[in-house]
Amino acid sequence: MSTSKWFGRKFDFSFGPDEYTSIYQRLQQAPDILAQLLTSIPEHILTHQPDGKWSVKEHTGHLSVLEPLWRTRMHDILEQKPVLTATDLENKATSEAGFNKDAITALLEKFLAERRATIELLDSINVPGNGQTSMHPRLQQPMRIIDIAYFTAEHDDHHIAVIQELVKGR
Template identity: 25%
Template sequence: MLQRPQESEYPEYYVPYVNSVPEGDLLTHLKENLTKITELFENISEEDADFRYASGKWSIREVLGHMTDTERIMSYRLLRIGRGDQTALAGFEENDYVAASQINRLPVKNILDDFVATRKATITLIENMPEGAWANVGNANNTEVTARAVAYIIAGHEIHHRKIINDRYLAAL
């Protein structure tokens, strides 16, 4: 079972993500949360997917697109760091990615299908990562991070945004 990372293994701004991952097997959580996200978004209408809980906030549809982009980027970081690649990995500006995606033109089902495919790829990457690779340290966005921490950040990021969708978006609809 993959060990929870120590706070020294990742930047401080990821603490809320890592702390939101419950104790237990990370792969089990990733698989269970895939089911939760699928059920959540299968019940969101096209009209509701355009809802923004406040001016200047992303739509529900944009949040799911952001979750997909971020998981894809973080999985790439996990792959590179897990393989021992010491090349510094660039950061990304999430608002620019959302704007450039033009995600609001896509049906929710298409966005959800993309998230599902991305999560399944993340799961197989984690399942097949060599045991010794989890302690590998890399540099992403000008900060040091271990492969183990990246895996937990991926899980925590999804949990964070699912909670926001439920608490801020769906509660206001």
């Protein structure tokens, strides 16, 4: 796991459908991993914004903010849209949400609820058997639903790694 900039990452989606089970498990486990990591962390650590960057709470809130985008993109593929729905590259929804005012338990519950909705959607699709693609607008790569799931798991890992560094830096 690297805490390098997310937007600089490149992704290889050449893996086969046999990887889906492990990707699915990563998606299922992320809320629990995050909750375990943030148990008993003092409030001043959770809200600290090093060098004006996001705090632990803001990273946690960001995960739930983006969860509907992952589901929308899965629907884009199912609906055979040529290009996936774009994200706000400035992350205004996260920056303007005021997550530092929220209890960490509420942020974790929101992420869990959003992730459960994503898991329910995945459960309703034959993901390994669905080879349809749509173009990712920033990466300029075609993506399948399994690729969206992998991308989401990688995004989780990226933010969890940043959160771990913020917690260690107390």
